[in-house]
Amino acid sequence: xxxxxxxxxxxxxxxxxxxxxxxxxxxxxxxxxxxxxxxxxxxxxxxxxxxxxxxxxxxxxxxxxxxxxxxxxxxxxxxxxxxxxxxxxxxxxxxxxxxxxxxxxxxxxxxxxxxxxxxxxxxxxxxxxxxxxxxxxxxxxxxxxxxxxxxxxxxxxxxxxxxxxxxxxxxxxxxxxxxxxxxxxxxxxxxxxxxxxxxxxxxxxxxxxxxxxxxxxxxxxxxxxxxxxxxxxxxxxxxxxxxxxxxxxxxxxxxxxxxxxxxxxxxxxxxxxxxxxxxxxxxxxxxxxxxxxxxxxxxxxxxxxxxxxxxxxxxxxxxxxxxxxxxxxxxxxxxxxxxxxxxxxxxxxxxxxxxxxxxxxxxxxxxxxxxxxxxxxxxxxxxxxxxxxxxxxxxxxxxxxxxxxxxxxxxxxxxxxxxxxxxxxxxxxxxxxxxxxxxxxxxxxxxxxxxxxxxxxxxxxxxxxxxxxxxxxxxxxxxxxxxxxxxxxxxxxxxxxxxxxxxxxxxxxxxxxxxxxxxxxxxxxxxxxxxxxxxxxxxxxxxxxxxxxxxxxxxxxxxxxxxxxxxxxxxxxxxxxxxxxx
Amino acid sequence: xxxxxxxxxxxxxxxxxxxxxxxxxxxxxxxxxxxxxxxxxxxxxxxxxxxxxxxxxxxxxxxxxxxxxxxxxxxxxxxxxxxxxxxxxxxxxxxxxxxxxxxxxxxxxxxxxxxxxxxxxxxxxxxxxxxxxxxxxxxxxxxxxxxxxxxxxxxxxxxxxxxxxxxxxxxxxxxxxxxxxxxxxxxxxxxxxxxxxxxxxxxxxxxxxxxxxxxxxxxxxxxxxxxxxxxxxxxxxxxxxxxxxxxxxxxxxxxxxxxxxxxxxxxxxxxxxxxxxxxxxxxxxxxxxxxxxxxxxxxxxxxxxxxxxxxxxxxxxxx
Numbered sequence: 001x002x003x004x005x006x007x008x009x010x011x012x013x014x015x016x017x018x019x020x021x022x023x024x025x026x027x028x029x030x031x032x033x034x035x036x037x038x039x040x041x042x043x044x045x046x047x048x049x050x051x052x053x054x055x056x057x058x059x060x061x062x063x064x065x066x067x068x069x070x071x072x073x074x075x076x077x078x079x080x081x082x083x084x085x086x087x088x089x090x091x092x093x094x095x096x097x098x099x100x101x102x103x104x105x106x107x108x109x110x111x112x113x114x115x116x117x118x119x120x121x122x123x124x125x126x127x128x129x130x131x132x133x134x135x136x137x138x139x140x141x142x143x144x145x146x147x148x149x150x151x152x153x154x155x156x157x158x159x160x161x162x163x164x165x166x167x168x169x170x171x172x173x174x175x176x177x178x179x180x181x182x183x184x185x186x187x188x189x190x191x192x193x194x195x196x197x198x199x200x201x202x203x204x205x206x207x208x209x210x211x212x213x214x215x216x217x218x219x220x221x222x223x224x225x226x227x228x229x230x231x232x233x234x235x236x237x238x239x240x241x242x243x244x245x246x247x248x249x250x251x252x253x254x255x256x257x258x259x260x261x262x263x264x265x266x267x268x269x270x271x272x273x274x275x276x277x278x279x280x281x282x283x284x285x286x287x288x289x290x291x292x293x294x295x296x297x298x299x300x301x302x303x304x305x306x307x308x309x310x311x312x313x314x315x316x317x318x319x320x321x322x323x324x325x326x327x328x329x330x331x332x333x334x335x336x337x338x339x340x341x342x343x344x345x346x347x348x349x350x351x352x353x354x355x356x357x358x359x360x361x362x363x364x365x366x367x368x369x370x371x372x373x374x375x376x377x378x379x380x381x382x383x384x385x386x387x388x389x390x391x392x393x394x395x396x397x398x399x400x401x402x403x404x405x406x407x408x409x410x411x412x413x414x415x416x417x418x419x420x421x422x423x424x425x426x427x428x429x430x431x432x433x434x435x436x437x438x439x440x441x442x443x444x445x446x447x448x449x450x451x452x453x454x455x456x457x458x459x460x461x462x463x464x465x466x467x468x469x470x471x472x473x474x475x476x477x478x479x480x481x482x483x484x485x486x487x488x489x490x491x492x493x494x495x496x497x498x499x500x501x502x503x504x505x506x507x508x509x510x511x512x513x514x515x516x517x518x519x520x521x522x523x524x525x526x527x528x529x530x531x532x533x534x535x536x537x538x539x540x541x542x543x544x545x546x547x548x549x550x551x552x553x554x555x556x557x558x559x560x561x562x563x564x565x566x567x568x569x570x571x572x573x574x575x576x577x578x579x580x581x582x
Numbered sequence: 583x584x585x586x587x588x589x590x591x592x593x594x595x596x597x598x599x600x601x602x603x604x605x606x607x608x609x610x611x612x613x614x615x616x617x618x619x620x621x622x623x624x625x626x627x628x629x630x631x632x633x634x635x636x637x638x639x640x641x642x643x644x645x646x647x648x649x650x651x652x653x654x655x656x657x658x659x660x661x662x663x664x665x666x667x668x669x670x671x672x673x674x675x676x677x678x679x680x681x682x683x684x685x686x687x688x689x690x691x692x693x694x695x696x697x698x699x700x701x702x703x704x705x706x707x708x709x710x711x712x713x714x715x716x717x718x719x720x721x722x723x724x725x726x727x728x729x730x731x732x733x734x735x736x737x738x739x740x741x742x743x744x745x746x747x748x749x750x751x752x753x754x755x756x757x758x759x760x761x762x763x764x765x766x767x768x769x770x771x772x773x774x775x776x777x778x779x780x781x782x783x784x785x786x787x788x789x790x791x792x793x794x795x796x797x798x799x800x801x802x803x804x805x806x807x808x809x810x811x812x813x814x815x816x817x818x819x820x821x822x823x824x825x826x827x828x829x830x831x832x833x834x835x836x837x838x839x840x841x842x843x844x845x846x847x848x849x850x851x852x853x854x855x856x857x858x859x860x861x862x863x864x865x866x867x868x869x870x871x872x873x874x875x876x877x878x879x880x881x882x883x884x885x886x887x888x889x890x891x892x893x894x895x896x897x898x899x900x901x
Contacts, residue, residue, distance in 0.1 A: 057802055087808070095805030102803075107796040112818045112893055121814075125805050157894040173804060 002073050003030040004213050005054065005181060010068035012046070012053050018064040024049050025237040026068070029230075033180070036207065036214040038228035038245075040221055040260065042464040046237035047217050051183050054215070055098045056082060056090050072097065075180065096126040099174030103186040105166035109158040115142075115169050116154030122176035141172040145202060163334075164195035171202065178210060185217045192333035193491055197535035200226055219465065221264050222494070222537040225249060233257045249539050263466040265494035267536045270521030273497055274327075276480070287321035287357070288485035289345070289372070289453045294318040294354035296337070296344050300557065310559045314340040316509035317564060318354075324452065325479060327486040329500035329517070331493065331532065335556070337509040338489045342455045345487065346374050358453065373446035377458035379438035383430040389416075389441060390426040396448045415444040418481075419474060436467035440474065447478070457489045472499055493536045497521055502575070505529045509556055510564065515576030525570065525578035589883055596879060597872060601656075604871040605649050608864055615639045615665050618862035639665060641864075652868065661872070662865030666858065671869035674854065678838075679873075682851040684755055684762075685769055685842075686835035690828060692774030697781025698824065704782065705789030706812060716782065723779025732772045732845040739768075752849055769846045773839055777831050784827050788820035795819070821892050829885035836881065837874040 012024040024046040031037050041047040052058040053065055070082035074097060085093070094100075102108045110118060119138035123129040129137055135154065142150035145168040158166055167187060174182060184203065188196035204227055207214055216227055224231055225245070232242035233256065241254040252258045266272075296315040315337045322328045332338040344351040358371060373396070376382040383392060393412045394404045402408070416425050419440040421433075430438060439459065446454050456475070460468045476499065478484060490496050496503060496517075503521065504514040505528065513526040524530045568580040616635050617624040627635070636642040640651065655662055661671035704716040739745045753761040792798065793816055801815040838852025851870065858866040889896045 055803060057799060060799070060802060091805045091807050093805070094803055098803075100800075100803040102796060102800065104796055108800045110797040110801070110815050110819070111895055113815075121801075121806065122804050159895045170800070173800070 001032070002077075002079070004033050004035075004073050005031040005215075006069075006071045007050075007054070008069045010050065010053060010070065011066045012049050012058060012063050013066045014063050018066050022066060023063075023237050024053065027232075027234070027237075027239050028068075029232055029239065029242060031181070031213050031215065031230075034207075034211045034213055035229050036216055036227055037230045037232060038216045038218060038224040039232050039234060040218060040224055041234035042219055042260075042466065044236075045234040047234045048185055049237075050234070051100075051185050051215060051217050054082065054181075054183060055094050055100060056085070057094075057100070059087075072181070092126075095122050095174075095179065096177045097179050098181045098183060099177075099179035100183040100185065101167070101170045101174045101187045104190050105163050105170050106158070106190070108170055109166055111158055114155055114157055115161070116156075119154070119169070119173050119176060122173055126177040137176070138172075141176050142169070144175070144206070145169070145172045147172075163191055164198060167191060167195075167199050168202065171199075171206070175206060175210070175212075179212065181213045181215070182207075183215045183217070186219065187216075188223065189219070193493065194333060194531060194535040196223075196537070200537070203227065220537065221249070221260055222266070222539055225539045226537050233260065259466065261539070263469045264539075265465075265469070265472075265492075265498050266540075267494040267497055267533075267538050269533065270497065270518040270523075273517040273521065274476070274499065274501060285323060288324045288326075289322040289487070290357040291318060291320050291341075291345065292355045292357075294341065294344055294356075295352045296340050296349055297352045310557055310562075313509050313556050313558050313562070313564070315344060315351075317567070318506070318509075318511055320504055320511065320514060322453065322485045322487060324485050325483045326501045327479065327488050327499050329488040329490060329496040329503045330506055331490055331496055331503060332506035333491060333532075336506045337556075338506050339457055341506065342374070342457050342487060342489050345453075345455060346372055348374075371449065371451045372453040372455060373449060373451040374455040374457060375439070375442045375446050375459040378462050379435050379442055380462075382442060383438055385430050387429075388426070389428055389430070392430070392441065393426075393445055393448055396445060400449060411448065412444075415447055418478070419444045434467075436463055436471060439463060439467075439471055443471075443474070443478070447482070450482075451484070453485045453487060455487045455489070458491070459488075460495060461490065461492060468495070475499065493521070493533060494538075505532065510567070510579070513576075513578040515572070515578075516574075519573055519576040523572070523576075525572055525576070527581060529578070586883075586887075589886075593876070593879055597875060600875040601653065601868065601872055602649070604868050605645070605652070608859070608862075608867050609645060611859075611862070613862055614641055615862045615864065616641075618860065619665070639864075652865070656872075661869035664858070664863055664866040664869075666861045666863045666866065671865050674866060675851070675870055675873050678849060678851050678854050680754060681752065681766075681848060682836060682838050684766060685773065685839065685848070685850060686832055688766055688770035689773040689777050689835060690832050692770060693777035693781045693831070694824075694828065696774070697778035698785050700778070700782040701785025701824075702789055702812060702817065704786040705793060706808075708790060713786075716786070720779040720782040720786075723775050724783070726776065727841075728772055728776060728839070729841045729845060731775055732769070732842055735768055735772060736845070765846075765848070769839075769842045769848060772842050772845075773835065777835075780827055780831065781824060785820060785824050788823045789816060792816045792820045818892060822889060825885055825888050825892065829881050829888075833878040833881040836877040 007030075008028040010024055010027045011022055013019055013022040015021045027046070027050055029037060039047045039050060049058060049063060052061060053063070054070060056065075058065065065083065068083070072080040072082055072093070074080050080093065082093075109115065116135065116138050119141050120129075120134040123134045123137045127137070138154055139150045142153060147153055147165060147168055153161070161169065187203070188199050191199060200223065203214070206212075214227075216224070218224060228245050230242065231245055231248040232239050233248070233254065234240065235256045241248065241252065241257045248257060249261070252261055294315055295317055297311040297313055300310045300312060318337075318341055320328060330338045330341060340349060343349045345356060387395070390412065393415070394408065397404055397408055412426060413423070417423065421437060421440055421444070430441070433441065442459075460471050463471060472495065475486065479486060486499070488496065488499055500517045502515060503517045504511050505520070505526065506512070507528045513520060513524065513529045520529065521533065524533055569577045570580050571577045616627070616632065616639070620627070633642065640648060643651075652662060663669065664671050664674050667674050700716050700720070704713045707713045752765060755762045798811060798815055801811050806815065838850050838855060840852035840856055842848070843850040843853045851874070855867065855870045858870065
């Protein structure tokens, strides 16, 4: 039996001398009809380059295939040599026989064209459809990816749809002409966990319907379990291990695969939460941070002069307290208000109402010089590239009116050593550090002022799994050493499980469930928490079927003067409560 | 529409600011209409003669009274009387404007027709020899002063081919289109060359940016041909900077092109304004500056409207 796709000894290089700069160094695999191969690896492993080489899009990305063979079995059974094909031949293959979806649905669709015309294009190119026929086909394609109200949505431009919807549109485009191979390059990485579950469900269902083969590229070995038949693990441009799904996940042979499986935080429904630093009941310690009735609203105006017609209720009545040495994780999806909460605590956004108490000090809502510091999500964007590390670390001291003296320098050096960076880092610049090292720098910067509370806004989300694990470890160590209180904002339940003592689940600007981490994760009470937990991919759930759900996230726009109904809380045990649902 | 109304409502405010600036600025220049008109002979005037001339020109009053009278006149559609021409300022401007507008439009057409394809070509042949060639020509175009190019064109034509650019009395487009075009084409090329060079450079860099965007990769993954990728997917996204640049350049050209008008002996706005400044023809300077500012605002508004047409993400008048 001839495989649908056979790749042998694929080599891809970049730059003026591609032979010398190979990022894919001899990758071979076969893919049978209807089979799904998952390619797993960390950033820079060459997994995306491998994928882009298959339909030769790599030619446009500055890459050059330097060796190997790639054969595609066409619909009529003939073999198509992808290596020697000319560009016009390839345009006949792309979209028709090989479809592709990408990581960022927000940027992968042309912003100035309607989604209808972008779907129609596939039919025009490969099926020769025009006019009404193409439009009808586009509508069918949208129906197929379960987008409600497809006929109307065809006229939308991409900015009018959410990320999850756009990824569905991308899938509709990729599958428009029923390709027999779909390449999905990290299709859910940029999406929320419940949306991710939806996209995965959709892909699985479409695969069943059409019998297509799929190459699924991901860094998340948990996702692999849900969809793949075969797994290939890549490191430094080479396939270090490949085989059947169960074999790879249950008895990995290569040390790197073992390392990856070990480093990926496995979600265990509250089985592996931290056991240190539990809340000390009864003792009279003051909370490090207490937030009462926090409300953040952004008024909506139709023009500069007119009155506000309504408001976006980004945060709508949030209360919690945080003890020294404790981690409170705030989990929720994008747009739920979790980052706004964090920013309000730091005074980065103006809170409409509510009060903060930090330590014993009552702080006004607009005060920014609190002993609260923040570490942001993207370590590449949150360090000024023009400043040396010394200046970066001096910044918080200067900003609060302090002077940089010998003591400051001693502190810089000791903090850098503490976060595990080389001694000579002070004179260097951010671009000389890797992502993980930069995040360590951000942590050191946050600790310069000896804060009692550190807000970590998706602080490990942008990092590769093995780096992520080390940074989490560092955070836990620092917490023990300095008695820091962490407000840990995250969408990743598996990460949260590792670091949180307590968890607050936030939905549509309100906390719907809060309490002890083990209790919340193992016995979730609110329907949203349950949904969130059910959507977490794990290596233990293989080929699981998700129910498709086409509901959109609720709008947070409320009419002027709207006040939410006061929450009714149901208590479960000593430290666990959930909002009563209507 | 609502947006358009609000934008138009800001025009009088801007014009008011411009009018004060130009009014004060021209009066800060030493000399006045009398010395400008009579030269050294102005020193021979008796004080009485001088006073009556000043009263005739209206410059005997304090400046705020003069300003008040001028603004009052403008509100009635009267920009004042030009001292040098002895005719209403608006008439003088409107007589010169068609030539300036035609020159600006022709230069822009040349710039877009030559510059955009050149820029796209360079972007799609990035780092190849042909790209380098386009970039060098564009660099030369941007850095060559227009009088050098103008004189070079005239010299080459006359010395090389024995052809002289059509000189003599200027023929408006609607009277003698052929003669008009033969008079206008060389100045338009002279102005359009530098303009085209800017357009080339900006469309090249905008296209390069866009060609590495994710949606271009998506288009290719669909099987779109190289031509469709460039014209259908990339170009509409690369147009905004081109429109911005063209709008600004076009706005400047509507203010007249002094040097090119001088070289080709064209009676355009630029030379008129220059003469008016030298003659201390206050009314004409003030009137033309207001007129030029108004044109610029119209062009800016059109550019903003073009953004909306080009990019559905841009909504005007929303915060």
